Amino acid sequence: MNDIKEMYDLVVKAHENLYDYWLKNILFTWQWWIGVLLTILPWAIWIKYRRKESTTRLLFAGTVTIIITYFLDLIGTILGLWYYKWKVIPLIPTYMPWDYTLFPVSIMFFLQVKPNASKYTKSFIFSIMSVGFEKLFVWLDFYKEVRWRSLYSFPIYIVIYLIVDCVVRQNYYKELKE
Incomplete structure (x- = not known):
């Protein structure tokens, strides 16, 4: 392989093969439906139970979470540390429910529940829960750890929570109310 075009052609071919596989073996399976549910249902629950007066702040926290988790998940996937077997959308290399729903919605709930509780305690609990769900998804065969x-x-989940908590509590927002 002497030029970058040949490498990109290989990437395009791999994506075409993945898409064909997804159409024939993943789309509309029970695992795919679970992924769709995990992408939509947490947002619907959040919309119903969020603190209305904190919506902007919480959505900002969710957006920051999405950016961080998608970026880290993308790096891990590209480096071959893990992969996802039952993608909701085949062209997104990460698992959409994780990065776009489960992490941001979880953090938004953690931020609004007991807003004056220790951010370190909350980050620790968030991290334990996240690792637990990761292990569950390994057991369910949704997620395959390769070199991870x-x-x-x-510790990464603790840092993600603390970063989002710090960003969302900047002075340009009103304080969260209990």
Whole structure:
């Protein structure tokens, strides 16, 4: 392989093969439907139970979470540390329910529940729950660890929560109310 075009052609071919596989083997399976549900249902629950006066702040927290988790998930997927077997959308290399729903909605709920509780305690609980769900998804065969173990994620989840908490509590927002 002497030029970049040949490498991109290989990537395009791999995506075409993945898309064909997805159409024939993943689309409309029970695993795919679980992914669709996990993408939509948490947002619907959040819309119903969010603190209306904190919507903008919480959506900002969710957006920051999506950016961070998608970026880290993309790096891990590209480096071959893990992969997802039952994607909702085949052209997104990460698992859409994780990055676009489960992490941001979870963090938004954590931020609005007991807003004056210790952010370190909340980050620790968030991390334990996230690693637990990661292990569940490994067990359900949705997610395959290649050169990664769920426990490696534990400190990363703590840092993600603390970053989002710090960003969302900047002075240009009103304080969260209990």
